[in-house]
Amino acid sequence: MNIKILGTGCPNCQKLKSNVELAVEEMELKDVKIEKVEDIDKIIGFGVMSTPALVINEEVKSAGRIVEVEEIKTWLK
Amino acid sequence: MNKKEWYKLSYIIIIFLFFYFLPSKTVWFYPALISGLELLREYAREHILTCLIPAFFIAGAIVVLVKKEAVLKYLGKNVKPLISYSIASVSGAVLAICSCTILPLFAGIRKRGAGLGPAITFLFSGPAINIAAIFLTISVLGLNIGLARIISSIILAIIVGLTMNFIFKEKVEESNLFIEKSESKKISPKKIFLFFFSLLAILVVNGLAIDQGLKYWLTALLIIAITYISLFDFSKETNKNWLRETWGFSKMILPLLFIGVFIAGFISPLLPQEFITKVVGANTVSANLIASVFGAFMYFSTLTEVPILKEFIAKGMSSGPALALLLAGPSLSLPNMLVIRKVLGNKKTLVYILLVIFYSTLAGLIFGSII
Numbered sequence: 001m002n003i004k005i006l007g008t009g010c011p012n013c014q015k016l017k018s019n020v021e022l023a024v025e026e027m028e029l030k031d032v033k034i035e036k037v038e039d040i041d042k043i044i045g046f047g048v049m050s051t052p053a054l055v056i057n058e059e060v061k062s063a064g065r066i067v068e069v070e071e072i073k074t075w076l077k
Numbered sequence: 078m079n080k081k082e083w084y085k086l087s088y089i090i091i092i093f094l095f096f097y098f099l100p101s102k103t104v105w106f107y108p109a110l111i112s113g114l115e116l117l118r119e120y121a122r123e124h125i126l127t128c129l130i131p132a133f134f135i136a137g138a139i140v141v142l143v144k145k146e147a148v149l150k151y152l153g154k155n156v157k158p159l160i161s162y163s164i165a166s167v168s169g170a171v172l173a174i175c176s177c178t179i180l181p182l183f184a185g186i187r188k189r190g191a192g193l194g195p196a197i198t199f200l201f202s203g204p205a206i207n208i209a210a211i212f213l214t215i216s217v218l219g220l221n222i223g224l225a226r227i228i229s230s231i232i233l234a235i236i237v238g239l240t241m242n243f244i245f246k247e248k249v250e251e252s253n254l255f256i257e258k259s260e261s262k263k264i265s266p267k268k269i270f271l272f273f274f275s276l277l278a279i280l281v282v283n284g285l286a287i288d289q290g291l292k293y294w295l296t297a298l299l300i301i302a303i304t305y306i307s308l309f310d311f312s313k314e315t316n317k318n319w320l321r322e323t324w325g326f327s328k329m330i331l332p333l334l335f336i337g338v339f340i341a342g343f344i345s346p347l348l349p350q351e352f353i354t355k356v357v358g359a360n361t362v363s364a365n366l367i368a369s370v371f372g373a374f375m376y377f378s379t380l381t382e383v384p385i386l387k388e389f390i391a392k393g394m395s396s397g398p399a400l401a402l403l404l405a406g407p408s409l410s411l412p413n414m415l416v417i418r419k420v421l422g423n424k425k426t427l428v429y430i431l432l433v434i435f436y437s438t439l440a441g442l443i444f445g446s447i448i
Contacts, residue, residue: 008180011325040184040420047255049185050145050172060255064145068314 001032001076004055006043013052016066020054023072109343116342116384117335127283128216129331129380132209135276137323139208141315142269143171146256152190152199153256154249161191162198166234169203179203184420192249194242197429200417202234204379204407209330212280213383214403221448222396226403229440233404237432245425268310275302330379337381345388354393360445362438368398369437372406373430382406397445405437 003020007013017036024032037043037055046055050064054072061067061075078086100106148171150156151164165186172182179200187196204210205226215223282295307316357364377385382403390399409430418426 040180043181044184044188047185047189049149049182049190051181053255063255066318 001029002057003032003034004037005034005052006037006046006048006055007052008040008043009038010051012066016052016054019067019069020072023069023076026069027073027076029076105347108346112346113339113341113343116345117338120335120338120384124213124216125331128212128280129209129334130327131276131279131283132212133323133326133330134319135208135273135280136326137319137321138273138276139171140322141318142264142272145172148172149190149256152186152195154190156191158191158194161195162235162238165191165195165198165238166202166231167206168199169206170208172199172203180420183417187247187249187420189250192242193245193247194238196238197241198234198238201237201408201433202230205230205404208280209326210380210383210407212284213380216284217383217387218390218399222400222403225400225444225448229400229404229444230408233433233436233440236436237429240432241425241429244428264310264315268306272303272306272310275299275306333378334380337378338384341381341384341388344385345391348388348392350392353389357389357398358393358395360395360397360442362442364395364398365401365438365441365445366434368394368401368441369405369434372402372404372437373409373434375406377406379407395445396448397441397443399441400444401437401441404440405433409433 003024005013005017005020007016013036017034020034024034043051043053046053046060048060048063052066053063054061054067054075056075148164148168151160152168183196183200186199187193190196211223211227214226276299279296279299282292282299285292307319311319357368372382386394386399386402389402390396414426414430417429421429
């Protein structure tokens with residue numbers, strides 16, 4: 001599984017990343033690659049214009065908010 | 078020595094050099110220092126609590142409660158220019174409160190949304206039209222120049238956007254934007270309206286010239302109303318997010334603002350009154366041009382343009398050039414320039430800067446002649 005966090009490096013993006021890490025940890029998932037995308041052209045490439053955004057397996061799941069751990073878990077199933 | 082130790086050494090050297098060359102034996106040093114401290118005291122007493130703190134709470138509430146997709150919808154493709162430009166010119170108040178959100182929004186609107194023109198409009202008006210900037214300007218510089226700032230920011234933003242769009246004809250990419258549909262929050266619009274109304278009313282009440290005691294009572298009542306709504310109608314999650322966003326703004330803006338206010342007070346006794354009166358004391362073309370060029374290249378961190386401008390006005394700056402500086406200053410601050418250069422390239426950035434200077438000069442001239 002491939003998870004990308006899109007954001008230009010603001011505190012909110014950090015928070016989303018730690019939420020994702022927590023969700024992955026709690027579900028004891030293996031084989032997960034978490035990646036941060038900070039390049040603006042790449043972020044726009046996903047069609048996202050409000051950050052932080054969450055991309056799971058190349059599919060945009062959320063944009064412009066910090067998703068809670070529980071909600072992330074439902075996408076990871 | 079590792080890198081960290083080198084940093085420490087360089088800090089110590091900088092501090093040492095600062096004190097070694099501290100001009101404390103000069104005549105001007107202590108008056109300037111005292112003036113800086115006095116201005117900080119004035120802001121702490123008159124502007125921070127009554128104007129900025131409520132504004133931060135409003136900004137935080139906007140981030141949490143206002144549905145972004147409702148606004149973004151109008152900045153997408155195939156929206157009539159009339160709508161996209163006018164929404165872009167005012168959406169800064171809702172969407173772009175910190176510079177880290179401006180960059181993706183700007184690039185997104187330009188490449189996959191309404192195009193270059195509305196993106197520029199959004200970029201220009203963003204820093205000038207947020208709640209904190211508006212109320213601080215009114216609180217410090219007066220209602221006249223505060224209103225002039227809002228109105229001309231909106232008009233100028235549209236004109237600069239239209240001109241950029243006219244000069245550079247860009248194509249928007251075919252693929253669409255991702256706009257997340259948020260589940261409808263279970264808060265009635267009436268409650269949200271009442272909530273924002275009470276928050277705004279705190280700012281307005283504190284700005285009115287009424288009896289101090291009455292002010293306290295009204296403010297207390299409004300705070301009770303806000304607390305009531307947030308406790309009984311908002312979820313715990315919403316309140317937590319609201320406080321987190323508010324704190325985010327405060328810690329981002331306040332420290333730099335304190336430094337800016339101190340600098341404004343410090344330089345105030347050093348500003349040569351005759352020189353300022355001579356250069357920008359009248360509403361001439363050259364005075365407005367100088368003010369906008371100065372504003373464009375001088376870097377003001379968020380909101381610090383206001384105290385610094387106040388000192389210029391006290392030393393004889395005329396209101397036309399003052400508005401020109403207010404218009405060109407925040408829109409062409411350093412973070413903004415970096416954003417547009419990165420996304421637009423050198424040529425378009427240069428044209429944008431020239432347009433901002435030109436139109437700000439014009440707006441200053443017009444405002445100076447009607448006031």
